[in-house]
Structures are given as C-alpha cells and as structure tokens.
Amino acid sequence: MLDNQLFNRLTRLYIIALSGVALLSVIGQLLIQIFLNSLLDDSHVVNVAGRQRMLSQRLSKTAVLLCNPKIFQADAEYYSQDIKEIIFLWESSHYALKNRDLKTDGRTFKVRNSAKIDSMFQAIEPLFKVVLTNAKTIEKLIEKPNKNQQKLLQSSLNQILISDKTFLKKMDKIVTQYDLESTERVEVTKKIEMFLFTFLFLILILEGAFIFRPIANNIRLVINKLTNSERNLRQANDELVKTQEALVQATEEKYKLQLAEEKVRAASLMEGQEGERKRLAADLHDGIGQMLTGLRLHSEKVKSFDFTNAKQAKSFNELQHLIQETIEATRTVSFSLAPSVLSDFGVVPAIRILTEQVSKVKNMTFNIHTENINRLPEAIETCLYRITQEAIHNATKYAKADFINIQLSENEQFINLIVLDNGEGFDLKSVKNKMGGSGLKNMQARAELLNGTFKIQSKIGKGTSIKIEIPK
Ligand SMILES: Nc1ncnc2c1ncn2[C@@H]1O[C@H](COP(=O)(O)OP(=O)(O)O)[C@@H](O)[C@H]1O
Ligand SMILES: [Mg+2]
Missing domain, CATH: 3.30.565.10 (Histidine kinase-like ATPase, C-terminal domain)
Structure with a gap:
C-alpha cells in the first residue's frame, strides 16, 4: 500500500518524534520531582529560620523570668529546664542553617544559602554569640548560684535584651530572604516547565505536519488509485460482456445462415425431385402410354377378324382387357407422379x-x-x-x-x-x-x-x- 521507502522514512521519523516526546516527558517528570523535593526543603528551611526568631524571643522571656525570682519562683524548676532546651535547639538550628547541615528526625534537608544569606549570617553572628553566651551564663548561674548572683544575672539579661532586638530584625530579614529565594526557584522551574511544554507541543506539531499529513495524503492517493482501478475493472468487465454478446449474436447469425443454406439445399432437392417426376410422368404418358393406345387401336382392328375357335376369341378379349387395364394403370402412375x-x-x-x-x-x-x-x-x-x-x-x-x-x-x-x-x-x-x-x-x-x-x-x-x- 504505502510506498516502502516513504513508509520506512516515516517510521524512522515517528520513532524519533516518539523518543523526543518520551524524553521530554521524563525530563519534565524528573524536574517536577526535584522541584517538589527542593520546595519541601525550602519550606522546612524557612520554617526553621522562622522558628529561630520565635526561639530567641522565648529565650529573652525565659531569661527575664529567671532573673526575677519573685515572679518565676513557683515554676523555677520548669523554667531552668526550659532554658536549657531552648538554648540547645536555638544553637543547633542556627549552626545547621549557617553550615548547611540541617537534619530533623533523621531526615537531611538541603539548605541553599546564597552568598547574600551567608553574609547575613556573618552579620548576625556577633549578636547571636552575645545572646547565646549570656543565656548560657544565666543558665549556669541558676544551676549553681554565685555570691554576686543577682548582679551577674542582671548584667547578662541586659546584654541579651540589648542584642535581642537587633538580632530579631536581622533574623527576620534572613527569613524573608529565604522565602524570596525559594519563590525565585519556583519561578525558574516554572519557566523550564513552560519551555519543555512548548518544545513538546512543537514536536507534536512537527509530527502532524511531517508524519501524519504525508500518511493521510498517501492513504488518500492509494484509495483514489483503488477506486480508479475498480472503475477500470468494471469497464473492462462491461466490454467483456459486450464482446460475449457480440460473439453469441455472431454464432446465432452463423446458425441462421446455416439453416437458410439447408433450406435452399432442401428446396433445390425437392425441385429436382419434382422435375424428375414430371419427366418420368411425361415419358410414361407420351412413351408407354402412346404405345399402349396404339396397341389398343390395333387390337380393335384385329377384333374385326373372325376367330376360328371360341377359345381364341376369349383369349383375345382377355388380352384387350389387359391392355385397357395397363393403359389405366400407366395413367394412374403417371398422374400420381406429376x-x-x-x-x-x-x-x-x-x-x-x-x-x-x-x-x-x-x-x-x-x-x-x-x-x-x-x-x-x-x-x-x-x-x-x-x-x-x-x-x-x-x-x-x-x-x-x-x-x-x-x-x-x-x-x-x-x-x-x-x-x-x-x-x-x-x-x-x-x-x-x-x-x-x-x-x-x-x-x-x-x-x-x-x-x-x-x-x-x-x-x-x-x-x-x-x-x-x-x-x-
Ligand atoms: N393418418 C395417419 N393415421 C395413422 N397413423 C399415421 C397417419 N399418418 C402417419 N401415421 C403413422 O406415422 C408413421 C410415419 O408416417 P410417414 O412419416 O408418412 O412415414 P411413411 O408413410 O413413410 O411410413 C406411419 O408409419 C404411421 O405409423
Ligand atoms: Mg407416409
């Protein structure tokens, strides 16, 4: 049906197009997977960074409480324990973010600190250290009270409260920056996806134009050819039928001709027969008939003689009678002949x-x-x-x-x-x-x-x- 060469070429093209589509789909899928994963990482990082802000506030609050025994005395145990946990979580989270080594519940999250975020962490580091050192001092003082307990506590608290405000603001900015960069990555991924989609669409259009259209055209051509050959076949068939009819007619005419010839032959045969009969009848009538008539006339003459005996006379009469009968028989035969x-x-x-x-x-x-x-x-x-x-x-x-x-x-x-x-x-x-x-x-x-x-x-x-x- 399809031209072999064309068919092979189209098949090759189709395989290429199909591979392209498959490749693009796989790439798209991989990209989406990677993107989803990184989105998960990013959101966790933003979360942790946000939590750092909250933790620093909790740390300040707990420090204030611990430095004012009148207020916290009833829950002394709780707060002295709490500050330990806050310090631990706050410090570990800080370095996890800063050193890009974030693990939560055994799962590692990818931290993508841009140069800007790195420099922000650099900038926030002194403040972090001040708050951390002083918090740790307060924690120790509460554990092991000192002679100058109240005074030392107060001085540490002051340090924390001074640094805390600026730290909060800067941490805020870091969170915002994380968020921003994550959104930017989403945008880039979107663009890549868009590009892949456009490319896929292009391949499909090319496939339509260079594979399916030629196939459709070719099929139309083949169908046209088939229709034509069918028409030709029908025509040829019609002509065959006509030829057959002509042949039958010719045969019939030949047969008629034969019949006519036979008729002519029979006619001439009968005519000949009729002529023969006439001739025979004439011969009988004019030949034998005349002779017999002559014989009868002579016998009439003989009749006038006197016969010597009666026997002779009887024989003669019989002879005359026989002659008469012969004449009549000859006439009858002659008549029936013609x-x-x-x-x-x-x-x-x-x-x-x-x-x-x-x-x-x-x-x-x-x-x-x-x-x-x-x-x-x-x-x-x-x-x-x-x-x-x-x-x-x-x-x-x-x-x-x-x-x-x-x-x-x-x-x-x-x-x-x-x-x-x-x-x-x-x-x-x-x-x-x-x-x-x-x-x-x-x-x-x-x-x-x-x-x-x-x-x-x-x-x-x-x-x-x-x-x-x-x-x-
Ligand atoms: N008028 C008739 N009555 C009875 N039988 C007849 C008569 N005409 C013909 N036949 C029968 O048909 C046969 C064929 O007749 P026909 O063709 O004249 O042949 P053919 O007289 O030479 O025998 C005869 O032998 C006879 O048996
Ligand atoms: Mg007969």
Missing part, C-alpha cells in the same frame, strides 16, 4: 381428380370443401398437392379410415389446408422417436420452405388432423 392437371388447371381440380382416383380403388369417401381459390404460384400449388397426396396416402395406408375431409381456404394473407381422417390415429411421440418415415417430415419441410407452418394432431381412436398455413 398430374398435368395440376399445372394446367390448378390445385383444386388436381385434388378432386386425385380423390376420385382413390375412391375408385379404395373404400373411401371424401368431403372436399374449397372456396374460390384462384391459381397460385407453382411452388405453393405443388406443395399443397403433395401434402394432400401424402395425407391421403397415410390415412388409407395406416389409419383404416373410410372418410377424409379436405378443406382449402384463402384469406388476404394466408392459404390454409386442413386434412382430417376418421381413422385409428397414432401416438405422435413414438413416431417422432422412431427412425425412418419421411412422409410427415417432408410435409413439414415443404410447408416451412414456403415460410409456412405445419401442425399435426392425432389421438388414438379419434383420427388425425393436418393443418398447413402458407403465407401468400
């Missing part, structure tokens, strides 16, 4: 003579119904005559019929011939399956040669009907 009446007077007289001839020799009654049929083209007349001849022949030969109805009619478009017999009928299917028997086939072929139709109906016991329709 009745001259057909070409001379048309199909209707030809059929009438045919039926008369048949009823002379067979027990058959005919009913012929013809309307005013004019002379028709020779081909149609021959066709109608031959079909009638074959139908009569079948009816007499197979059907054991004794009645045949022939109906010939004509309208503007067609000529119709119907031949019905009252014979036994037959099973059309079994005859169609049987080989041999060309009479029915010839009837159909003759009708179809003239673009007509041939229909036959037959029921066993109910006779047979043949219907021909030929266009004029």
Whole structure:
C-alpha cells in the first residue's frame, strides 16, 4: 500500500518524534520531582529560620523570668529546664542553617544559602554569640548560684535584651530572604516547565505536519488509485460482456445462415425431385402410354377378324382387357407422379381428380370443401398437392379410415389446408422417436420452405388432423 521507502522514512521519523516526546516527558517528570523535593526543603528551611526568631524571643522571656525570682519562683524548676532546651535547639538550628547541615528526625534537608544569606549570617553572628553566651551564663548561674548572683544575672539579661532586638530584625530579614529565594526557584522551574511544554507541543506539531499529513495524503492517493482501478475493472468487465454478446449474436447469425443454406439445399432437392417426376410422368404418358393406345387401336382392328375357335376369341378379349387395364394403370402412375392437371388447371381440380382416383380403388369417401381459390404460384400449388397426396396416402395406408375431409381456404394473407381422417390415429411421440418415415417430415419441410407452418394432431381412436398455413 504505502510506498516502502516513504513508509520506512516515516517510521524512522515517528520513532524519533516518539523518543523526543518520551524524553521530554521524563525530563519534565524528573524536574517536577526535584522541584517538589527542593520546595519541601525550602519550606522546612524557612520554617526553621522562622522558628529561630520565635526561639530567641522565648529565650529573652525565659531569661527575664529567671532573673526575677519573685515572679518565676513557683515554676523555677520548669523554667531552668526550659532554658536549657531552648538554648540547645536555638544553637543547633542556627549552626545547621549557617553550615548547611540541617537534619530533623533523621531526615537531611538541603539548605541553599546564597552568598547574600551567608553574609547575613556573618552579620548576625556577633549578636547571636552575645545572646547565646549570656543565656548560657544565666543558665549556669541558676544551676549553681554565685555570691554576686543577682548582679551577674542582671548584667547578662541586659546584654541579651540589648542584642535581642537587633538580632530579631536581622533574623527576620534572613527569613524573608529565604522565602524570596525559594519563590525565585519556583519561578525558574516554572519557566523550564513552560519551555519543555512548548518544545513538546512543537514536536507534536512537527509530527502532524511531517508524519501524519504525508500518511493521510498517501492513504488518500492509494484509495483514489483503488477506486480508479475498480472503475477500470468494471469497464473492462462491461466490454467483456459486450464482446460475449457480440460473439453469441455472431454464432446465432452463423446458425441462421446455416439453416437458410439447408433450406435452399432442401428446396433445390425437392425441385429436382419434382422435375424428375414430371419427366418420368411425361415419358410414361407420351412413351408407354402412346404405345399402349396404339396397341389398343390395333387390337380393335384385329377384333374385326373372325376367330376360328371360341377359345381364341376369349383369349383375345382377355388380352384387350389387359391392355385397357395397363393403359389405366400407366395413367394412374403417371398422374400420381406429376398430374398435368395440376399445372394446367390448378390445385383444386388436381385434388378432386386425385380423390376420385382413390375412391375408385379404395373404400373411401371424401368431403372436399374449397372456396374460390384462384391459381397460385407453382411452388405453393405443388406443395399443397403433395401434402394432400401424402395425407391421403397415410390415412388409407395406416389409419383404416373410410372418410377424409379436405378443406382449402384463402384469406388476404394466408392459404390454409386442413386434412382430417376418421381413422385409428397414432401416438405422435413414438413416431417422432422412431427412425425412418419421411412422409410427415417432408410435409413439414415443404410447408416451412414456403415460410409456412405445419401442425399435426392425432389421438388414438379419434383420427388425425393436418393443418398447413402458407403465407401468400
Ligand atoms: N393418418 C395417419 N393415421 C395413422 N397413423 C399415421 C397417419 N399418418 C402417419 N401415421 C403413422 O406415422 C408413421 C410415419 O408416417 P410417414 O412419416 O408418412 O412415414 P411413411 O408413410 O413413410 O411410413 C406411419 O408409419 C404411421 O405409423
Ligand atoms: Mg407416409
């Protein structure tokens, strides 16, 4: 689908972009962790520094109380203990901050003293020492009273009270400075975070522009190509179907042509047959027929002679009778081969003579119904005559019929011939399956040669009907 080279390049780019995003996220996370930790450290430092201020105040207050026995006597024990703890906490916290070594409850906190804070601690150091030394003096005096107890106490207290005010102010400033520097660090971290975020955003935009857009474009291209090739395929398919149809049509036309050729061949065959029959009929009629007629005339002459015995006369009569029969048989054969009446007077007289001839020799009654049929083209007349001849022949030969109805009619478009017999009928299917028997086939072929139709109906016991329709 995607071009291989392009795909590899995009994959590489994508991996780079993804790594960039991952790296930035990790860095961001680390920064936040570090930042949170340092914020925790900073706030603790600010807290401790603030506490230093409070402790110094508590120290002053306790010192005042310890130096005035009238006031504190009732709680002497408590305050002498308390000053010890305050001094310890105050001193240790002070140096922890100053020396950047702050531990609380076993946890180490990072103290980030800037140069400014260092110098502030430097500045506050003498005051711190004054307060610390004097506080310690008071603590000792309370523990082990001295001869000049009251006086020494008073002098130490004075020292503390003098230094304490300035110490407080300076400590205040240190706290503020710690706070300030912590806020500044937050700001810097914020900026770094902002920068990382911008960078991440940039990478995502670049990823969109240089990875996802080309991919989307490529996919669109591929889809377009697919759609096009599908369209082409469909077109090709359509053309294939058309070609197939054309082929089928060509095949059909070839088949039709073959049929037409066969028809022409059959037509010429039948025409040839018909011509042959005519020739034969003419030969019979003009040759043998004339000779027989001559023979009969001669025999008439011979008849005028007196025969010496009756036997001779009888033989001669028989001979004459035989000649007459031969003449008639020759006529019948000649007629059935090609009745001259057909070409001379048309199909209707030809059929009438045919039926008369048949009823002379067979027990058959005919009913012929013809309307005013004019002379028709020779081909149609021959066709109608031959079909009638074959139908009569079948009816007499197979059907054991004794009645045949022939109906010939004509309208503007067609000529119709119907031949019905009252014979036994037959099973059309079994005859169609049987080989041999060309009479029915010839009837159909003759009708179809003239673009007509041939229909036959037959029921066993109910006779047979043949219907021909030929266009004029
Ligand atoms: N009018 C009919 N009545 C009864 N059977 C018929 C009739 N016409 C045809 N047949 C039957 O159909 C068969 C085929 O007839 P046909 O095609 O004329 O052949 P063919 O006369 O040469 O035997 C005949 O053998 C006969 O059995
Ligand atoms: Mg037949």
